[in-house]
Amino acid sequence: MAIYLTKESTVLVQGMTGGEGMKHTRRMLTAGTNVVGGVNPRKAGRTVDFDVPQCLKGLGGAPRAVPVFGSVADGMRATGADVTVVFVPPAFAKAAVVEAADAGIGLAVVITEGIPVHDSVAFTAYAEAKGTRIVGPNCPGLITPGQSNAGIIPADITKPGRIGLVSKSGTLTYQLMYELRDIGFSTCVGIGGDPVVGTTHIDCLAAFQDDPDTELIVLIGEIGGDAEERAAAYIREHVTKPVVGYIAGFTAPEGKTMGHAGAIVSGSSGTAAAKKEALEAVGVSVGSTPTETAKLVLARLEGR
Amino acid sequence: MDLYEHQARELFEEHGISVPRAEVTDSPKEAREIARRLGGRVVVKAQVKTGGRGKAGGVRLAADPAAAELTARQILGMDIKGHTVGRAMLAQPVDIENEFYVSYVLDRAAGRFLAIASAEGGMEIEEVAATRPEAVARIPVDPAEGVTSARAAEIADAAGLPPQAVDVLVRLWQVLVREDALLVEVNPLVRTKEGRILALDGKVALDDNARFRQARWGADDTGHDDPLEAAAAAKGLNYVKLDGEVGIIGNGAGLVMSTLDVVAGCGARPANFLDIGGGAGAQVMADGLSVILSDPAVKSVFVNVFGGITACDAVADGIVQALETVRLTKPLVVRLDGNNAARGRAVLDEHAHPLVQQVTTMDGAAARAAELATTA
CATH class of the missing domain: 3.30.1490.20 (ATP-grasp fold, A domain)
Incomplete structure (x- = not known):
C-alpha cells in the first residue's frame, strides 16, 4: 500500500518528447515507474527509446521503447493508463489537463511551473467535476519509493518505509527524504506552492491516515494562505497517527499585500508563526530546522 | 503585480464601469x-x-x-x-450619497474566486468584516459560469446593494477574467447625490504568471526599487534584498526560506533571499555570488545546496568554476548534502580556496556563517 501511486500504476507523460519530459521520463523509468506512453498529437505513432540502467531491471526498469499517442484518450485505450504526468508549457497546460480529465484518467500530476491562476482555477474545478485527482500545479510530483515515481522527485535519495510526507516545497521534501532515508517513506507528495492546487495537505492527511503502511506523517508548509491552519483543524478531528511538522518562512519578506480582500478571505495572517502555533495546538511536533524535524520524527517513532 | 489607482481606473473605464x-x-x-x-x-x-x-x-x-x-x-x-x-x-470631486464595497478575490482554500460585497463601503471595510460579518456578503463564483446578470443580482441582493450595482458586478468580473487579475476591488463604489454609480477608488492585482498573454502591463514597472534587486532581475535571478549581513544562496524556494530561518535562529540576519533553482550550474552560481558580494552589508556568504536531480559533485564543479570568474572578498560557507555529497565535498577540498570552508550539516553551516558575519 501507499497513497495515490503504487507499482500497479500505469503512467502516461504529456509533453514527454520535450526536453524536461525526456529527461524526467528516463528518471521515472529508472525509478521503476511503469511509463506506458507519451502524448503529443504531432508525434503520434512514433516510439522513443530510453536507455535505462540495467541494474534496475528488477524494479521494472530496462531499456524501453515508449510509444507516443496522439491524445490521452488514445493512450488510455491502448495501455489502460491511470496516471498522467504533465510537462507541457504554461500556455498549453490547461488544455492538457482538461483533455486528461475528459479522457477519464484517475490522477493528473501537473509539474508545469508558471501556469496563470485563472487557468488553474478552471482546470482544478473541471477535473474535480470529472473525478480526476490533480496533484500540483508547480509541484515536484509524488513518489512511492521502490514502486513508482510520477514527477521529478529524485528517487535515489531515500528508500521505502513507513513515513508519509506531504509538502508545498520541493527541495525541503528532498532534504527530509534524505535525512530520514534510513527509515524510509510510504509515499511523498509534493502538492506545489501555487495559490491554487488540486490536492491539499488535508487530502493527503486523510489518505495517509487510512494507509496501513504509513505510521507517521510529516507535513511541510510555508508562509502564505491558511492551508496549514486548516490542516491543523483537520488533524484535531480526524488524524490519530503522529504528525511532525516543519514550516519555512519565519524571516521571509512579506509577500505582496492583496488589499483588504485578502485578509478578509483567509481570516489569518498567513505567517509562519501563526501556522506553527496552530499545528502545535493540536499536538503536532514542529521542528525549528529541517534537521531538528527529522530528529522529532525519530523520537516520535521510537516512542511508539 | 499591483496596478496604480489610475491604471485600475483606466481598466474600469475601458470595461464600461463609470468612474470620475x-x-x-x-x-x-x-x-x-x-x-x-x-x-x-x-x-x-x-x-x-x-x-x-x-x-x-x-x-x-x-x-x-x-x-x-x-x-x-x-x-x-x-x-x-x-x-x-x-x-x-x-x-473631479463627487457628492457622495452612499458608499459600497465590491471585490473579487482568489479564495485559496476553495480554489475559487469569491465575490465580496457590502453596503458599508469606505475606509473601514476590514473593521466591518471583523465586527459585523453579517454586513459583508461572500459568494463563491463557479469558474465555468462566471458572473452572469443573475449571479450579480444575487450578490447585490445578499449585500444590500442598489440594483444599479448589478451591471458593475458583471463588468468587474470581466475585468478580472480578461486581465488575468487575482484581485479587483472597488472601494468605495459610490452612489452620488444625482443617483449615479461610480467607482471612486480601485485596486487591481495582476497575475505575473499570465504575462505571456497580457503584454500590456509590461516592463515599465518591474517593481524593483532596490538597485541590487534590479541588477539581480537583469540576470534573471530570483533575489530579494533583506536587511542583514549573511548572504544566502540556495536551491529551491522552500529550502532558501528555511535557510533564512536557520541563520536567523543562529543570531545573525540574512542579507537576502536567492533561489538559484534545481540546476545550480556555474553561471547562475557566479551571477548570484557577484550580486551578493556587491552588497556592502554582507559579511559572510552561505551557499546551501541539496543535491537532488543535480548531484553535489556537479554543484561543486559549478562553485569552482564560478570562483574563477568572481573574486571572492568575503568568507564563503558551503553546505553540500544529498546525491554524491562525498564526491562534491572532495571537489571543493581539492580546490582549497582560502576563503571557502565546508560544513556538512545545514544547521552547523548556518551557525558558522552567522559567527563569521557577527565577529567580522
Whole structure:
C-alpha cells in the first residue's frame, strides 16, 4: 500500500518528447515507474527509446521503447493508463489537463511551473467535476519509493518505509527524504506552492491516515494562505497517527499585500508563526530546522 | 503585480464601469492645467501602491487650479510608507450619497474566486468584516459560469446593494477574467447625490504568471526599487534584498526560506533571499555570488545546496568554476548534502580556496556563517 501511486500504476507523460519530459521520463523509468506512453498529437505513432540502467531491471526498469499517442484518450485505450504526468508549457497546460480529465484518467500530476491562476482555477474545478485527482500545479510530483515515481522527485535519495510526507516545497521534501532515508517513506507528495492546487495537505492527511503502511506523517508548509491552519483543524478531528511538522518562512519578506480582500478571505495572517502555533495546538511536533524535524520524527517513532 | 489607482481606473473605464473624470501627471504646472480642464475644483491623489495614503496626507481637495498646482507640488515626491510619490491623479470631486464595497478575490482554500460585497463601503471595510460579518456578503463564483446578470443580482441582493450595482458586478468580473487579475476591488463604489454609480477608488492585482498573454502591463514597472534587486532581475535571478549581513544562496524556494530561518535562529540576519533553482550550474552560481558580494552589508556568504536531480559533485564543479570568474572578498560557507555529497565535498577540498570552508550539516553551516558575519 501507499497513497495515490503504487507499482500497479500505469503512467502516461504529456509533453514527454520535450526536453524536461525526456529527461524526467528516463528518471521515472529508472525509478521503476511503469511509463506506458507519451502524448503529443504531432508525434503520434512514433516510439522513443530510453536507455535505462540495467541494474534496475528488477524494479521494472530496462531499456524501453515508449510509444507516443496522439491524445490521452488514445493512450488510455491502448495501455489502460491511470496516471498522467504533465510537462507541457504554461500556455498549453490547461488544455492538457482538461483533455486528461475528459479522457477519464484517475490522477493528473501537473509539474508545469508558471501556469496563470485563472487557468488553474478552471482546470482544478473541471477535473474535480470529472473525478480526476490533480496533484500540483508547480509541484515536484509524488513518489512511492521502490514502486513508482510520477514527477521529478529524485528517487535515489531515500528508500521505502513507513513515513508519509506531504509538502508545498520541493527541495525541503528532498532534504527530509534524505535525512530520514534510513527509515524510509510510504509515499511523498509534493502538492506545489501555487495559490491554487488540486490536492491539499488535508487530502493527503486523510489518505495517509487510512494507509496501513504509513505510521507517521510529516507535513511541510510555508508562509502564505491558511492551508496549514486548516490542516491543523483537520488533524484535531480526524488524524490519530503522529504528525511532525516543519514550516519555512519565519524571516521571509512579506509577500505582496492583496488589499483588504485578502485578509478578509483567509481570516489569518498567513505567517509562519501563526501556522506553527496552530499545528502545535493540536499536538503536532514542529521542528525549528529541517534537521531538528527529522530528529522529532525519530523520537516520535521510537516512542511508539 | 499591483496596478496604480489610475491604471485600475483606466481598466474600469475601458470595461464600461463609470468612474470620475480624472487625469494623471508628474508635474505641478500640468496639474494646474488639468484642474482647469476638469472644472477648477479637484481632488489630488498620490499614486502609490500602498494603503493608508489618505491618513498620510496623500489625498487632498484643491479649490481651484492654483491650489491644485500647490497641492500637487506638496504631494509629488512625498514619502508614504517608504514609497516615493512619482505621480498624482487629479479627479473631479463627487457628492457622495452612499458608499459600497465590491471585490473579487482568489479564495485559496476553495480554489475559487469569491465575490465580496457590502453596503458599508469606505475606509473601514476590514473593521466591518471583523465586527459585523453579517454586513459583508461572500459568494463563491463557479469558474465555468462566471458572473452572469443573475449571479450579480444575487450578490447585490445578499449585500444590500442598489440594483444599479448589478451591471458593475458583471463588468468587474470581466475585468478580472480578461486581465488575468487575482484581485479587483472597488472601494468605495459610490452612489452620488444625482443617483449615479461610480467607482471612486480601485485596486487591481495582476497575475505575473499570465504575462505571456497580457503584454500590456509590461516592463515599465518591474517593481524593483532596490538597485541590487534590479541588477539581480537583469540576470534573471530570483533575489530579494533583506536587511542583514549573511548572504544566502540556495536551491529551491522552500529550502532558501528555511535557510533564512536557520541563520536567523543562529543570531545573525540574512542579507537576502536567492533561489538559484534545481540546476545550480556555474553561471547562475557566479551571477548570484557577484550580486551578493556587491552588497556592502554582507559579511559572510552561505551557499546551501541539496543535491537532488543535480548531484553535489556537479554543484561543486559549478562553485569552482564560478570562483574563477568572481573574486571572492568575503568568507564563503558551503553546505553540500544529498546525491554524491562525498564526491562534491572532495571537489571543493581539492580546490582549497582560502576563503571557502565546508560544513556538512545545514544547521552547523548556518551557525558558522552567522559567527563569521557577527565577529567580522
